[in-house]
Amino acid sequence: MNLLLEILSIPLVQTILKIVFMIMLFAMPLGTLMTLMERKWSAMVQDRVGPNRANVGSFRGHGLAHIAADGLKSIFKEDTMPEGSDRFLYLIAPFFGLIAGVSVFAIVPIAAPIGSFTFQITDIEPGLLFIFAITSLSVYGAVLAGASSNSKFALLGGTRASAQMISYEVFMGLALMGIFMVYGSTRVSEIVDGQNAYWFGSLIPKWGILTQPLGFLLFTTALVAETKRAPFDAPEGESEIVAGYFLEYSGMRWSAFMLAEYVAIVGVAALVTTLFFGGYHVPWLHLWESAPEWLVRVLQFAKFTAFVVFFCWFQIQLRWTVPKFRFDQTMALGWKKLLPLSLANTVATAAVILIFV
């Protein structure tokens, strides 16, 4: 028992355990669940039932067995490779997006720290700058897949993806400048703790959405564009370029692209929750002073998960609400509207802080 506690107190062991928890028990299950939930929720919006036929014995569970069925199917499918493709790049491309998607969870805290133990894999000083670096890496997944497939459609998809993601990367950073200025840090834990403050005594929590409403809109738009999902799904462009950059993939590698997309959805939800909705902080919980510490952590984790699920749902709902942008419209929206807006937001925030604070 003592030995176990000693092993658990080693920082490296703790970090490994945290990584296993965040990825194996949080990000991946949610991402996998999203593959089914996207279909079920889409069905509900469109007055359909959605997948409900796969079964284990007589158990259907409203389509839960489809997750296992789809996984099994893609494992046993042939992994094809088009003639004349760049073998090495073709084989590694799917995992760029997946790794980039998962890396977001490295800096997302899911509950308040107990003593020196943080519920966060790493709380590095650059914080969100790390996220910018990593998400720009996910461009490589799309570009390499498009370039190495030896297919015109895939190449078109890859170029579209790179142009779109690099453009939206620009003001994704600028949109967060306001957050950095308001909470005075790029470190995620400090931004989250900054949102635990209140206005008017303890009436309104100082959440990012209230301090930076425009920043929230811009950042969410940029992140949705980064995930290459509707309404910014020109890189996949089902009706024009079939499936875009991952057109030639099949089997498990295709599933890796899909899983990367869904993990990215969960990642977007986690980031938006952390930066604009108080992260794990449950508002007004400090008023209940006698709350046991473990219950507070459980409530915080529950609140965080609830918000993450809500924003996952929000992104699916967005897909069926907003019609797809044409590619030039995507570019025009990014460079002509959102970039000036995010610059204006940065300047305005700076001016307000300078004058009033």
Place this chain on the structure above:
Amino acid sequence: MELKVKQVQRVDGFKESLYLPAIFTGFRLTVRHFFRNLFGAKDVVTVQYPEEQRPVSVRWRGRHRLTRREDGFLKCVACYMCETVCPAKCIHIDAGDHPDLSVEKYPVRFDIDELRCVFCGLCVEACPKEAIRMDTGVISMAYASRSTFDFTRDLLKDEYQPNEVTKFLDEDLPKPKSQAEALPNSVGLPAA
């Protein structure tokens, strides 16, 4: 002829280029549908097909059946009208002497190759005795082997059960070895 031109009212403008009001209006619609269907599937129009089947119109031309008289005999008098009129040449009748002299003939074999049938309904129209009908309401005939589609007299069951999905396997089919064996065994037997 002068072409008619319809001017479409464009709604460009500042409010429209903000996107947000339009997106909000859209969300009101999609979210309403989502929650109505989340709690009780109120708007869902899906028919859960194999378990749940839409009622078939009484005029639907489905699988054939041979009707019977009140005493159980086949109404068919083996007049070959349907076999003659059939454009797909999928009906084959072997006539036999009926012991009842007032009936004269009856079909010893009445085979329909459902794979060749085009479901035109001409056999039903041609029949002078209302002996063949297509009102079983069976809309899907999907079987595992080609020979299953050769329906013989006994498989053209006469019970009208629109919702029963009958599935015939190869072993359900009679495989007569001789003319005597091909004679039907239960209902529809001519009186001795």
